Amino acid sequence: MGKRMALTGNDAGAYAFKHANADVAAAFPITPQTELMHKFAEFVADGDVDTELILVESEHSAMSACVGSAAGGARTFTATAANGFALMWEIVYIAASCRLPIVMAVVNRALSGPINIHNDHSDSMGGRDSGWIQLYSENSQEAYDNILQCFRIAEHPDVLLPALATLDGFVLSHTVEAVEILDDDVAAKFVGKYKPHFSLLDIDNPVTVGPLDLQDYYFEHKRQQVDAMEKAFPVIKAIGKEFGDLTGRYYSYYDEYKLEDAEAVVIALGSAAGTTKAVVDELRAEGQKVGMIKLRMFRPFPYLELRSLLKNFRAVGIMDRCISFGGYGGPVFNETRSALYGLPNPPVVSNFLYGLGGRDISTHQIREIFETVQKSAQHEPQNLIHYVGVRE
């Protein structure tokens, strides 16, 4: 089923949005996302979609237009990267707190400055507290699959939260891979028809969206967002399974790779997960007991599942393509290590900050990461935070 096409990650993303056939899209171009919306604009011009494409003058306006559109009951999406995401910031939070199931592709790119157009995860990781669901993609196929599933997850009546799927800038967005695209009718059936929870255009059921919310009720609405994130867990799992039954590509919170009898385990997300798998294969062929976990879902963060899974290992390395200045390690490290607190014999968890500003991560460097993790299992290390490939 479906057809295999040679597509860049951006094109794969555009096909996912084509298949979602949203009512409205609003976007502003930014490297490396530009070609995604460029391709989508072709679909609009060719009449392949019913989407009203709004060309705005900034990302702040893009997300604002999305909020207005979604509040009007329209299936809505956008795409951005790096500084564009940063410029949306104010409205990114508003979209989530108004419970508008907008879908966004974030083509991960380093935040300025100094200015840099290449890949790291600083942009989407910065949005971790904004109330958006976040799915990370290892390759362009996953970017397509994740974007399609984002619509189902976001619009699910138990969830009603905006959702973003990422793809690594240039590494995926500008690289051609074989990607299986669903047949139009199959994709349309999977994504389904959108029934909004409310609509400003529904004059029989008038609503006020985004009113003043002060000391008396703001906190209750935040508590509801927490609840929606919790309810997203089973929804994301069920939709990942349904998608797998349809395509053979199953999704959940994370993927386990050669974990059986592993002594040293590395967690990675995004495109580096693919490189890490290759290293696991090499090391396994040499008889070393190593494995990896590819984290797909960062929001909500699968803390209970990771706690239960990681307690079996002696040493864990966390790869973070994002830095938190003044914090202790990167965001994935922080959350994973926190999830293990209180275990009787927790694994030693080390952090490997890598690839900022698009710096390549090589198989050689990942071998060194595994070596460091293996050593940490034998001797409690003094230093847990490592900067991979930074010149001293």
Next chain:
Amino acid sequence: MIPYRGWKAIPIGGLITTPGSTRENPTGGWRTYRPVWSEEKCKHCMICFIYCPDSSIQVADGKMTGIDLDFCKGCGICAKECPFGALEMKLDAECKL
């Protein structure tokens, strides 16, 4: 006073699903000055009615009948615009309730 409800009992995202809920939430308490209306001087020209940004000029049968102090914020536009001096701003605290 409406009793406070818990997070499970309220519409999500701060949605207000009942039209006209403003009536249940008087905001006149924000006021420092209030317009005091002189019925004798009033010619019922409705200029204050047109200018009032909070729809607080009360009217019945084409005639002004008073000011809705539950919602009047005391901005003073009515007093400024009245051609007949029929509205005068006074410190709210010094007025009889």
